[in-house]
Each structure stands twice: as structure tokens, then as C-alpha cells.
Amino acid sequence: MPERAHRPPCGACAECGVRTMAVCAALADDEISALERIMTARRLGADETLVVEGETRKRVYSLTEGMLRLSIALPDGRRQITGFLLPGDYLGLADDEVYTASVEAVVPAALCSFPVREMDALIETYPRLKDRLFRFTRAALRQARENQVILGRLAPVEKLAAFLLALSRRMAENKLADNPVPLAMTRADIADYLGLTIETVSRSFTKLRNQGLIRLPDAHLVEIVDRRSLEAVAGTVA
Amino acid sequence: MPERAHRPPCGACAECGVRTMAVCAALADDEISALERIMTARRLGADETLVVEGETRKRVYSLTEGMLRLSIALPDGRRQITGFLLPGDYLGLADDEVYTASVEAVVPAALCSFPVREMDALIETYPRLKDRLFRFTRAALRQARENQVILGRLAPVEKLAAFLLALSRRMAENKLADNPVPLAMTRADIADYLGLTIETVSRSFTKLRNQGLIRLPDAHLVEIVDRRSLEAVAGTVA
DNA sequence: CGGATGGTTGACAAGATTCAATCGGAGTGG
DNA sequence: CCACTCCGATTGAATCTTGTCAACCATCCG
Known part of the structure; x- marks a missing residue:
């Protein structure tokens, strides 16, 4: 047919x-x-x-x-x-x-x-x-x-943490890879989603990475290493 | 009965x-x-x-x-x-x-x-x-x-302008006094709504008043004097 | 009259944005 | 195949805004 x-x-x-x-x-x-x-x-x-x-x-x-x-x-x-x-x-x-x-x-x-x-x-x-x-x-x-x-009351790192957790959760709900999470969007997209600048988003990624909460094999792939701590950072939002 | x-x-x-x-x-x-x-x-x-x-x-x-x-x-x-x-x-x-x-x-x-x-x-x-x-x-x-x-992309004064306009519009829709707008809530409420501190909210009120866009007969009553300009400040949001 | 609450204003500090430079990878064309 | 360019991401330094801390004021209520 x-x-x-x-x-x-x-x-x-x-x-x-x-x-x-x-x-x-x-x-x-x-x-x-x-x-x-x-x-x-x-x-x-x-x-x-x-x-x-x-x-x-x-x-x-x-x-x-x-x-x-x-x-x-x-x-x-x-x-x-x-x-x-x-x-x-x-x-x-x-x-x-x-x-x-x-x-x-x-x-x-x-x-x-x-x-x-x-x-x-x-x-x-x-x-x-x-x-x-x-x-x-x-x-x-x-x-x-x-x-x-998230937009009104979280600091930049907290925003990013909440964003990553929420994305991971939704990916899981929709039966997609949820860890490591593939980040399809650019830093500019993330910035415009979280009410930040791309620079601040980038710096926040670096902070989370330096704290050992996530790994960044590359800019578009986030491995959540310490979910518990990441949730603590996000203030249990999302 | x-x-x-x-x-x-x-x-x-x-x-x-x-x-x-x-x-x-x-x-x-x-x-x-x-x-x-x-x-x-x-x-x-x-x-x-x-x-x-x-x-x-x-x-x-x-x-x-x-x-x-x-x-x-x-x-x-x-x-x-x-x-x-x-x-x-x-x-x-x-x-x-x-x-x-x-x-x-x-x-x-x-x-x-x-x-x-x-x-x-x-x-x-x-x-x-x-x-x-x-x-x-x-x-x-x-x-x-x-x-x-409003939360993600507007500056404090813009946030307040957007808030006042949106409130006025909704009050009108619901057949309530829309100008001057009675502000039932406190500055703390407005701050927690707009993602600001009470001090910044207060300063933003003062700015709008000094620019002649609103009048503040008292802290809980806002008269919108120049709606057009207020909309311009709000970035036509709301 | 006095205390409490909410609002305004000022001085300062912290933090994000801005501007600028650098880095790295992908894609292109020689 | 390699050099080059371009775009996105990262990092650094300076600036500027907002949050913080504090004082002050006004009003309301006991």
C-alpha cells in the first residue's frame, strides 16, 4: 500500500x-x-x-x-x-x-x-x-x-537545577532518555526560558559541574550525578 | 424566610x-x-x-x-x-x-x-x-x-506597570472599580507576585509616580494618569 | 499615648548583566 | 586532507542594578 x-x-x-x-x-x-x-x-x-x-x-x-x-x-x-x-x-x-x-x-x-x-x-x-x-x-x-x-524566586543556579530536573522528569514520563539528558536547545533558549543571560546560564552549568552534581560530556548532554543534592539546590521545585 | x-x-x-x-x-x-x-x-x-x-x-x-x-x-x-x-x-x-x-x-x-x-x-x-x-x-x-x-524578562518598573495595567483590566472585566484601582494587597504581596523585594516595589511605585504615569493618593489606591505611557513602559505586556 | 505594622527612603554590598576575549567543534572550500 | 570560517559556549573584567540592612515615617489600634 x-x-x-x-x-x-x-x-x-x-x-x-x-x-x-x-x-x-x-x-x-x-x-x-x-x-x-x-x-x-x-x-x-x-x-x-x-x-x-x-x-x-x-x-x-x-x-x-x-x-x-x-x-x-x-x-x-x-x-x-x-x-x-x-x-x-x-x-x-x-x-x-x-x-x-x-x-x-x-x-x-x-x-x-x-x-x-x-x-x-x-x-x-x-x-x-x-x-x-x-x-x-x-x-x-x-x-x-x-x-x-522558578522565574520569580530562584537564583540562577537554582533555576538551572530546577530546569534540568524538570526536563529529566518529563523526558522520563514521555519515555525518553532521562539520564544523561540530551539538551536539544541552545544556551540562548535556556536563558530565555529561565529569565537569564547565556553567560549566566553557562556559569551556572560550570558551578553545578564543579560541585559534582552534574557531568557535561559535551554542552548538549547532562548527566545527573547527584540527583538528591541537585534537588536540594532546586529547592525541591519541579 | x-x-x-x-x-x-x-x-x-x-x-x-x-x-x-x-x-x-x-x-x-x-x-x-x-x-x-x-x-x-x-x-x-x-x-x-x-x-x-x-x-x-x-x-x-x-x-x-x-x-x-x-x-x-x-x-x-x-x-x-x-x-x-x-x-x-x-x-x-x-x-x-x-x-x-x-x-x-x-x-x-x-x-x-x-x-x-x-x-x-x-x-x-x-x-x-x-x-x-x-x-x-x-x-x-x-x-x-x-x-x-513579566517575571522572566521585565525590569522592576516594567513589572509594576504591567501588574497595575493587568489588575486594572481584570477589575474592569469583573465590573469593579478600575481607575483609580484599589490595591487590596500589601507591598509584600506585590513583591512576591512580581519576584521582587518590597523595597524595590516601593521604589518602582515612586518612579512611576515621579514620571507622572500614576498618582498615589495613598499606598492602596493607584490612579492611572497616563495609560498609554504606562503601557509603553510595560512593553505592552498584559 | 505608645506600640505595632506597613511603607518609604538611603547607603552599601552582592550579584547579574554587559562587554570583550577566547575556545572548540562543525561545516566549507580550496 | 587541511586550513579557514562561523557559530555556540565558556571565561574574565568592569559596570550597574537590585537586594540587603538600617533608619525613618505614618497610620492604625489598643
């Missing part, structure tokens, strides 16, 4: 790596075709833009591979990254009419794309779909509030 | 000041009794604690009068206020099993209290109730992300 354009990036939903974690997990195997029918596969190259804040919200997405960053820009160029999306995460939870954040690929990514209208219809048809999205939204809200604590 | 214990603080739902804004607005006048039946009125004195983070989530609330603060504490005593609740706001959107934040009254408050179990049942009975709560949750998520920008 030839490949169709609107097949999930990973083949069919049945064989999808995030089948048990993503939105679609709300649907049984015999219901999934309804979702497949309105779905389009989409691939993004590194740093490619998927959504620009302010655009009308026409499509929603489910990430299957790679990593995305959500960011909000200030008029003068400053930028705050409000979250990183991992495979299994849903994109479009927060917004109604227009996107309130831009979305770019951190690394090459694959996602399932759905028209909002048709997805909304499906949500009304399958209550468990709505429930699952509701659950996702609540989790996102908790995480955003957790981030408020 | 004598007052019953589980009447809304403001009388019956029909005469409630937030009837058109709160969760209950999802129900028609002839459906509201279902909500009234599971509801208990609750009043809080200033600084009284309603919820301690970590507790199991047994009840959810709808605020009818006053103001609440949501906060998360660090083991060493540092505190981040993640949000202020105004009349019409719902309490319990983010959490599942346990509360992830503490809740205290900023000023004397009145609220409708619902057992989670029975509320959940009602939510399943009245789809519009669920939809409204979903909408509330999305709005809360957007606001939390907005706060991430």
Missing part, C-alpha cells in the same frame, strides 16, 4: 511511538480512524517556525518527534520561552481565537496537524477526547505556575 | 453579584438550583487561610467577594504568589488530587464552596458547566504564561 500524504509521520497511528501518551490515547484503536481522517502529517526543520503569535488559530497539533519551543516576544526583541514541548505533548491548549505564543522547532520535528474546526467537532463527539485535553490543560497550568516560582 | 447556612454569601444565586461572570453563568436560572443544592457559603477574614498546598483537594470554590492570593512556598520561606483571584474567579482549576498552591484571603472574602465529588458529577450532567470551566482554565493558562514573561 502506498504512503498517503496525511499519514502520521511515523506511519499509522497504530504504530505511533506516542500512541499511548498523546491526545489520541483517549481513543480506542477502533475509534482512532476518526482522528486519522482529519489529520495531516507535518515535519519541521530545526529552527523552523510553525506558528507566529497573533495569527488566528486555525490548526492544533500533536508532537510526535523532536522538540518545540513556545515563546512570547517583547517589542524590543526580548523574548520569554514559556515552555518546551516533547513528543506526546499537545499544541494549542491555551488559545482560543489567536495564538498567544510563537512556536518553533528546536530540532527537526514531526507532528500531527488538525484543523481546529474539525478537531472541535471530534472533541464533542468523543467526550474522552475532551477530558484528556482538559487534563492536559490543567497539567500545563500547573507547570506554568511552577515556572512562575 | 430565615437565612439558611448554605445560601450564597450574597443571598440567593439569582441576586448574586457575580451571577453573570462566575462558573454559575453556565447554568440557566432554572438549572441553578442544582448548584445551590451542593453549595455552602463560606466567609474568610483578612489573611485567613483557605487551603494549604499539599492538602487533598476536597472542595472547589467560586469567589463572590473580596480577593484571594494563590501562593507556592519554598522550604526556606521564600514565596511566590502565582495569582490573585477576583470576584467571579474559580478556585481549583489547576489541581487534580492535591492542591499545588496555598490560598489565603487578601481582604475579607465571601465564596461559594462545593464538594469536589458532587461538583464533578454536576459537571458531567451539565456540559456547559464543563465547557465554562475549560474556558476558565485556558484563560488561567494564558495568564500564567503572561506572568512568565
Whole structure:
């Protein structure tokens, strides 16, 4: 059977790596075709833009591979990254009419794309779909509030420690390598996520390394050596 | 007719000041009794604690009068206020099993209290109730992300400007005095909300006042004199 | 009247940002 | 295959902002 354009990036939903974690997990195997029918596969190259804040919200997405960053820009160029999306995460939870954040690929990514209208219809048809999205939204809200604590009350090293632990935890939840943690994003991304400068992020990495809490085989791979102490540094946030 | 214990603080739902804004607005006048039946009125004195983070989530609330603060504490005593609740706001959107934040009254408050179990049942009975709560949750998520920008990327004066504008806007939305804005909370609350110290908050107020953007008849009343310029300072956040 | 609480202001110090230089790896082109 | 360039990351030094500590003020309440 030839490949169709609107097949999930990973083949069919049945064989999808995030089948048990993503939105679609709300649907049984015999219901999934309804979702497949309105779905389009989409691939993004590194740093490619998927959504620009302010655009009308026409499509929603489910990430299957790679990593995305959500960011909000200030008029003068400053930028705050409000979250990183991992495979299994849903994109479009927060917004109604227009996107309130831009979305770019951190690394090459694959996602399932759905028209909002048709997805909304499906949500009304399958209550468990709505429930699952509701659950996702609540989790996102908790995480955003957790981030408020990190941004507002932690010192740079503490922020980084909390970030690494949270990332490791989420990677584990989504069944990805969680130690050593591969850091797909750049120092600039981390800085814009934690409300710091790249220099301060770099120095914080060095501090954690010198204290023996982490190892850095290279700049994009973090081995958590002493999780307990790292948690102590993070103030048990995350 | 004598007052019953589980009447809304403001009388019956029909005469409630937030009837058109709160969760209950999802129900028609002839459906509201279902909500009234599971509801208990609750009043809080200033600084009284309603919820301690970590507790199991047994009840959810709808605020009818006053103001609440949501906060998360660090083991060493540092505190981040993640949000202020105004009349019409719902309490319990983010959490599942346990509360992830503490809740205290900023000023004397009145609220409708619902057992989670029975509320959940009602939510399943009245789809519009669920939809409204979903909408509330999305709005809360957007606001939390907005706060991430404020906390992560704005300078102190900018933070305060953004805070005052956002508060004024929300007060207007909830049909409360929006200019001059009554500041129910203390400088310490504002500091813990914006990730600053009380001294820096105080200095920022003084700066905005000296620039002629606001007037401060007293410490708890802010008149926005030059909204446009204040927005410029805030970087059009909020 | 006096004490307590919350707010403002000042002086100082600590810490992060800024600016600048260096390093290292990846990719390119000769 | 190697040299070169470019980009990201790290490190150092100076600056500047914010936090800290302290004093002072005003108001409220007993």
C-alpha cells in the first residue's frame, strides 16, 4: 500500500511511538480512524517556525518527534520561552481565537496537524477526547505556575537545577532518555526560558559541574550525578 | 424566610453579584438550583487561610467577594504568589488530587464552596458547566504564561506597570472599580507576585509616580494618569 | 499615648548583566 | 586532507542594578 500524504509521520497511528501518551490515547484503536481522517502529517526543520503569535488559530497539533519551543516576544526583541514541548505533548491548549505564543522547532520535528474546526467537532463527539485535553490543560497550568516560582524566586543556579530536573522528569514520563539528558536547545533558549543571560546560564552549568552534581560530556548532554543534592539546590521545585 | 447556612454569601444565586461572570453563568436560572443544592457559603477574614498546598483537594470554590492570593512556598520561606483571584474567579482549576498552591484571603472574602465529588458529577450532567470551566482554565493558562514573561524578562518598573495595567483590566472585566484601582494587597504581596523585594516595589511605585504615569493618593489606591505611557513602559505586556 | 505594622527612603554590598576575549567543534572550500 | 570560517559556549573584567540592612515615617489600634 502506498504512503498517503496525511499519514502520521511515523506511519499509522497504530504504530505511533506516542500512541499511548498523546491526545489520541483517549481513543480506542477502533475509534482512532476518526482522528486519522482529519489529520495531516507535518515535519519541521530545526529552527523552523510553525506558528507566529497573533495569527488566528486555525490548526492544533500533536508532537510526535523532536522538540518545540513556545515563546512570547517583547517589542524590543526580548523574548520569554514559556515552555518546551516533547513528543506526546499537545499544541494549542491555551488559545482560543489567536495564538498567544510563537512556536518553533528546536530540532527537526514531526507532528500531527488538525484543523481546529474539525478537531472541535471530534472533541464533542468523543467526550474522552475532551477530558484528556482538559487534563492536559490543567497539567500545563500547573507547570506554568511552577515556572512562575522558578522565574520569580530562584537564583540562577537554582533555576538551572530546577530546569534540568524538570526536563529529566518529563523526558522520563514521555519515555525518553532521562539520564544523561540530551539538551536539544541552545544556551540562548535556556536563558530565555529561565529569565537569564547565556553567560549566566553557562556559569551556572560550570558551578553545578564543579560541585559534582552534574557531568557535561559535551554542552548538549547532562548527566545527573547527584540527583538528591541537585534537588536540594532546586529547592525541591519541579 | 430565615437565612439558611448554605445560601450564597450574597443571598440567593439569582441576586448574586457575580451571577453573570462566575462558573454559575453556565447554568440557566432554572438549572441553578442544582448548584445551590451542593453549595455552602463560606466567609474568610483578612489573611485567613483557605487551603494549604499539599492538602487533598476536597472542595472547589467560586469567589463572590473580596480577593484571594494563590501562593507556592519554598522550604526556606521564600514565596511566590502565582495569582490573585477576583470576584467571579474559580478556585481549583489547576489541581487534580492535591492542591499545588496555598490560598489565603487578601481582604475579607465571601465564596461559594462545593464538594469536589458532587461538583464533578454536576459537571458531567451539565456540559456547559464543563465547557465554562475549560474556558476558565485556558484563560488561567494564558495568564500564567503572561506572568512568565513579566517575571522572566521585565525590569522592576516594567513589572509594576504591567501588574497595575493587568489588575486594572481584570477589575474592569469583573465590573469593579478600575481607575483609580484599589490595591487590596500589601507591598509584600506585590513583591512576591512580581519576584521582587518590597523595597524595590516601593521604589518602582515612586518612579512611576515621579514620571507622572500614576498618582498615589495613598499606598492602596493607584490612579492611572497616563495609560498609554504606562503601557509603553510595560512593553505592552498584559 | 505608645506600640505595632506597613511603607518609604538611603547607603552599601552582592550579584547579574554587559562587554570583550577566547575556545572548540562543525561545516566549507580550496 | 587541511586550513579557514562561523557559530555556540565558556571565561574574565568592569559596570550597574537590585537586594540587603538600617533608619525613618505614618497610620492604625489598643
